[in-house]
Amino acid sequence: MYEMQKIEKRFPGVHALKAVDFQVKRGEIVGLVGENGAGKSTLMKVIYGAYAPDDGKILKDGRQVRFDSPIAALKAGIGMVFQEQSLILNLSVMENIFLGNEAQFSRAGLIDWRAMADAARQQLKKVKLDIDPARKTSSLSFAQRQLVELAKVLTLEERVEGDLVILLDEPTSVLSREEVELLFGIIRELTKRASFIFVSHRMDEVLSISDRIYVMKDGAVVDVVEKGKASIEDIQHKMVGRAVDKEYYRERRRKPYDHSKVLVELDSVSLPGRVRDISFKLHAGEVLCLVGAEGSGREGIIRAIYGMITPTSGSVKIRDRHLPQVSPRAAAGAGVGYVPRERKVEGIVSGMxxxxxxxxxxxxxxxxxxxxxxxxxxxxxxxxxxxxxxxxxxxxxxxxxxxxxxxxxxxxxxxxxGGSDIMLLDHPTRGLDIGAKEDVYEMVRDMCDDGVGIVLVADTFEEAIGLAHTIIVVKDGRMRKRFDCGEGTAPTPYELLHHMA
Amino acid sequence: MTRENLLKWAPVLVLIALVLFFSAINPNFLSLRNFARLSIAASPALMVAVGVTFIIVMGSIDLSMEGAVSALAVIFCYMLVWLGGSVAGLGLLAVPATLLLGLGVGAINGLIHVRLRIPSFMSSLAMGFVGTGAAVLMTGGNIVKIDDEVFRALLTYRMLGFPLMAYVALGFLLLAWVIQSYTRLGRNFYAVGGGEDLAHASGVNVKRVRVLGFALAGFFFAVAGLLQVAKLGQAESVTGSNLMFISITSVVVGGVALWGGIGGVWNALVGVLIVSVINNGMIVIGIPDFIQDGLLGVLVIIAVILSTDRRSVAFVK
Amino acid sequence: MNLERLKPHLPWITLALLVVIVSLIDPNFLNPASMLSLAADIVPLFIMALGITFAIYIGGIDLSAQSMANMVTVVATVLLTSMGAWVAVFCVLLGGLFGAFSGFVTTRFYVPSFISTLAVGGVAFSVAQWLSGQRSVSMNAAERDALFGWMISKTAGVPHELMIAAVLLLVCWFIERRTVVGRNLKAIGAGELAAVASGISVARYKTIAFALSGALAALAGLLFAVKLSGGAPSVANGFLLPAIVAVLVGGTPLTGGVGGVVNTMIGTLIVAVIRASMLYLEINATQQQMFFGLILIAAIALTIDRAKLKIVK
Structure with missing residues (x-):
């Protein structure tokens, strides 16, 4: 019903999608998994029309299609439920559902609110949500908003010809256990109306809901797993595991760090949002790597050390002292350096x-x-x-x-x-070509030799394992596991993934 | 009481408190005569405020009102004179012509902002200057007088003690409310103000909505221009002066969030009433009126501070 | 040569072209005496534009400059007798304080600068009306001449206003190019988030920018009051638009980060030449507004860095 053939997508320096074949049958729920940077999000963007592929064919209901915008994809019956929700909070539920399609309720230029409310109730019934359609969206819970968003996408059923494909991007990330079950129940029922592509880093959920699972790695589909024929472990092994040249990460230059010299100490730090009870010590010459999924709270921890986020509880000590105030200025003054992920926005001032x-x-x-x-x-x-x-x-x-x-x-x-000896590196190699990456690794080792302590959020598992002395796995804002990467005790990417998902 | 509810009703409470305060000091404040006077001052300001409300709901701003009102008022007077001098005859045509012209001027405003991709506060400010300049150019710095009894009836004819123009303003307020609540355009203002990119992703033609919004604002500025002429019996290049400060102050004090998406024409009404009551009340209780601008300036800042959800603002220029 | 590379040079090319065109139309234009007096006339405007440059340089705007100058004409006139020469210091401090307050409101409460400065302008206007009793006030001629007469006299045919302007330009240029303040203002204008991430206390420097703008607007008002030998709450009306135009046509875009006070000097000269030619064509000051409004739009459209504006509101 929906099919991609040999889809290619390149960005400067990155081959993001390599001859990807992808297929969704009518009424099917297809899972899509892959490590960060495996090409999942690029593929999603091609599916919902944000990117046009460089090469390859997309077939919908047997016809070849090409989308130059998400709206064009919508008109072909391909909808998207975004991870960060896309409802406009100051509008009512029904206005959100019919945003951009209000014309059908217009009588002599005026909106017939009653007709719209009735129609909205019809849509909400599809997702079993019994709320007043005139309610302001901001007053709904996250789970309710997720369902409203689903209902909004399902209006495509009446609006477009052909079958629907609905892309769900990490739909469960803000939901509780029970809410997830409820959502899954509704999705299963909705397969009468539409097919779904389910993207999540929570492996158990992907496994429980999907009929088939596409596994991506390095921009290619490495396997397609049928329901019931794979365990979480199998899939995770397929997602990771590649031969890495030890020399790439300068592992020979990884020397033991100085346990006696503590540079940063976090003591049960909690942050606004989901980060809770983070405790660790960073020593001179140590590379401490925070590993976790997107949104697990790694960046928040780094920003808390740098004084950009004020902890709700717990303490951050730099060189055994509390800073006089929580601000980047104070942190920078105490010898903390911050290399942000958004290099062009926060790293350098272009124009200077x-x-x-x-x-x-x-x-x-x-x-x-x-x-x-x-x-x-x-x-x-x-x-x-x-x-x-x-x-x-x-x-x-x-x-x-x-x-x-x-x-x-x-x-x-x-x-x-400036003599900073506490370095916070957030995705320092993102978007760099291989030579430049190696330069960064070299610099990391140089800094360690100089007694600098480094907190790192790496781009890939390999990078984390290759560089770190200590790895802390963060999941849903909490520390799940700590690894000391001495000789022979380093975790495998698979182990990290296992604790993460 | 939640923060949201408090913010919603705070302007009304402030208005009531002000009325009580001034009445307590000088009972004359509460008289019908005084309220009628207040309504005359408030009517043109209300029209400007309503016009700019649509724009602020979209998260933009229109600062062209002073020039627009002056130019439109002058043009109206010239047309009226040219068409025989009275709205009882052919001169009536000058009214719809001015309103249409207002729409057109507003649309040009919107097009400059959207097409050239210039922040609206600057493009509209510049257009306001153009408007004032045009008014001077047309009048040569002189005053155009209107002595049409029929048109001036807007000021002189009273129903239940209030002049006709108060009812006219109320009528246009209702029209604005209908546009705001019952038309796709009106609702799209809120969608754009609540999340421009999200609205765009849902298929709303954001650029068109913006241009139409500015056109609508121009229409209401034209109404304000007509009421100013009715009130003063004349038009000149300064007919619209001070309306910018008063209208923006009113809208913001009335509870329309500068970030867009929140508030509406009723807030504009409450805001205009607050500002008018302060102006009028200060005169009634004998405080020199020059304190007003200062007080209003402080009020605006307080209102913006109260209405801003600082958690959601990354950084501000 | 593409447009991007040409852009930094556009202001002075425009100026040169304008001078050529105007002197072709009006041969008297190039007469040194008339040029000097033309330049001297525009000095208060230039000083105000210098101040606004700092506000725009960080990506903000100062709409209070005109009201500030208005207020200072009144304050200076009213307090001249009692304070003597100290009134100048007092005025500049007052302007700086008002500007700092705009900056404080903007940074502390996240109020956009065009609103906070508009509101502070309202406050300044009130003060002016209160002090003046809503009338024009005049300076005591003898006191003015004794204390501030030097400001508007001449040495060897060169008006002292021009020297004041030159000194101020030099000081502002030094602040912009050679001091920590200037460096940080540039960083904020060019990349505010990177400035934050480098540990710069952005709120403090933004406040300084608005304070500088206020102080310079006050200086402009002071000089204007001396020239007029008096003040009134609306005497400087009509300054704001050409001052903003001067900054923008000089090549400091509304998005900030590039340009600077030297650009503003070129921009002010462009404004002066346009004004002079308009006077020659007998277009009066208020009518010129129309023209300057259009130039303003064109200048913004040409200079603005759209990459910095994700959504244009």
Whole structure:
């Protein structure tokens, strides 16, 4: 009913989808799993029309289709229920359900609210939700909103010809156990009306609801598993496991760290949102890696150390002392450096030169009475451009024009040149090509040799295992498991995934 | 009481408190005559406030009102004079013509904002200057007088003690309410204000909604221009002056969130009443009226602070 | 040569072209004396534009500058007798304080700057009306001449206003290019989130930007009051639009981060030339508003960095 053939998608430096074949039959629930970066989200975006594939064919009801926007996909009967919900909270439930399709209720230019409410009740009945359609959406629980969103997508049933395909992206991430069961019951019943593609990192849920499961790795579909023919373990083994060159992560340069010197200590830290009871110590020369699914709370923990989030309880100590105030300024002043995931937005200031970027966090060292010493700044920048072999025409070059890897080097040297010895690296290799990645790994080892403590959120399991001395698995905002990666005690990617999902 | 409910009713409570306060100091405040006076001052401001409410609900802002009202008022006067000088005859045509022109001016405003992708506060501010300049150009800095008894009846003819223009303003307020609550366009304003990208993803033509919103605002500015002429009996380049501050203040104080999506024309009414009661009350109890701008400025800031859900705002310029 | 590379040079090319065109139309335009007086006339506007540059440089706006200048004309006039020369210091501090308050409201309470400055402008307008009794007030001529007469006299034919403007430009340029404050303002304008993530206390520097804007608007008001030998609550009306235009046509975009005070100088000269030619064509000041409004739109559209605006509201 829905079929993809040999779908290809490339981005600069990344081969995101490699000849992907994908098929959904009428009334089927198809699971889609894969590690972060395996190509799941790219594939989803191709399915719901946000990306056009570079090559390959998409067939819907036997006809070849091509979508240039999500709206075009909608019109062909392909709907999407987003992870971060897409209802407009200040509108009523019925307005959300019929947003963009109110014309059918217009009588002489005026909206017939009663007719719309009746129609909305019809839609809500499909998902077994008995609420007043005139209620404001913001007053609903998350589970109710999820169902409203489903009801909204199901209006396609009346609006388009042909069968429906509904994409569910991590629909259970904010739901309780009972709510998940309820949702699954409704989805199973709805297979009379539509087919579903179910994307989740919760393996047990994928297994329990899907008729077939596509397993992705490195942009390709590595296996299609029929219901009842695979265990969680089998699938997880397929998702991970690739031969990795030990030299890639500079593992020989991983040296024991200094247990006596504690740089950061978190004591049962809880954050607004879901992060609870996080405790760990970061030592000089240690790489501590936080592993978890997207939204598990890893970034929040890093941002709490950097003073961007105020803990609701617990304490963060830097070098055995509480900072006078919770702010990035105080943290940076205490020697904490932060390399954010969004390099172009939070890492560098594009439009400013390399040297201006490098001294951004340490202007007091390069000024007297508020007046900058430009010569000293530029000398520092030249020094670090040499040290890290940053490819820039000079220290005056606009940082925004450098390549991703060189920008990352600028961000790293910003902190290192200022003497930061606690480094928080959030996806430091994201979007970099292989050579640039290796440079970053090299720098991680260099920093450890200098006695720097590093908290890392890695791009992949391999990266985490390859770099870390200590791995902490975070799931739903809590610490699930701690691994010490000494000789022979390092976990396998499979083990990490097992504790994560 | 939840925060949301409190915010919803706070403006009304403030209004009641103000009325009680001024009446307690000077009982004359509560007289029909005074309220009639208040309604004359409030009617044009209400029309401007209603127009800009639609825009603020979308999360944008329109600051062109002063120029737009002046230019439209001047054009109306010239048309009226040219068409015989009285709305009892051919001159009546000047009314719909001005309203249509208002729509057109607003649409141009919207097109500049949407097509050139300029933040609306700046594009509309610039257009306001253009409007004022145009008014000067047309009048040569002079005043255009209107002495049509029939048109001035808006001010002079009273029903139940209130001038006709108060009822006209109320009528247009009802029209605005119908647009807001019963038309697709009106509802789409809320969708755009609540989540522009989400609305777009659901197939709402956001650009069209924006342009139409500005056109609608222009229409109400035209009504305000007509009422100003009725009130003053003349038009000039400063006919619209001070309306920007008063209308924006009113809308915000009335409880329309600057972030869009929340509030509506009734909030605009309450806000205009609050501002008018303060203006009028200060005169009645004998406080010099120049304190008003300062007080209103402070009120706006307080209202914006109270209505802002700071958790949801990442950063603000 | 593509447009992006041409962009930084557009302001002075525009200026040069305008000068050529205007001097072709009106040969008297190039007469040094008339040029000097033309430049001197625009100094209060230039000072105000300098201030607004800082607000726009960080991606904000200051709509209170005109009311601030209005207020200061009144304050300076009323307090001249009692405070003497200190009134100048007082006015600048007052302007800085009002500006800082706008900045405080903007950063602490997340109120957009165009609203907070509009509101603070309302407060300033009230103060002006209160102090002036809603009338024009005049300075004591002898006191003015003794204390501030030097501001508007000439040395070797060069009006002192121009020297004041040059000194202020130099000071502002120094702040912008050579101080921690300037560096941080640039970082905030060019990439606010990266500035936060680098440990810069963004709220403090934004407040400083608005304070600078307020202080310079006050200076503009002071000079204007001295020139007029008096003040009134609406005497500086008509300054705001050309001042914003000057900043934008100079090449500091509404989104901030690039441009700066030197650009504003070029922008102000463009405004001055346009004004002069309009006077020659007998288009009066208020009518010019129409034209400047259109230039404003064109200037924003040309300079704005749309990559920084995900949704244009």
């Amino acid at each position: 030169s390399v040297f201006e970027n490098m001294t951004l966090s340490q202007q007091s060292r390069f000024s007297k009475g508020g007046i900058l010493n430009l010569a000293a700044e530029r000398a520092l920048a030249r020094d670090w451009i040499g040290k890290l072999s940053i490819k820039a025409s000079s220290e005056l070059a606009d940082c925004g024009n450098l390549s991703g890897g060189n920008q990352q080097k600028v961000v790293l040297s910003k902190w290192r040149s």
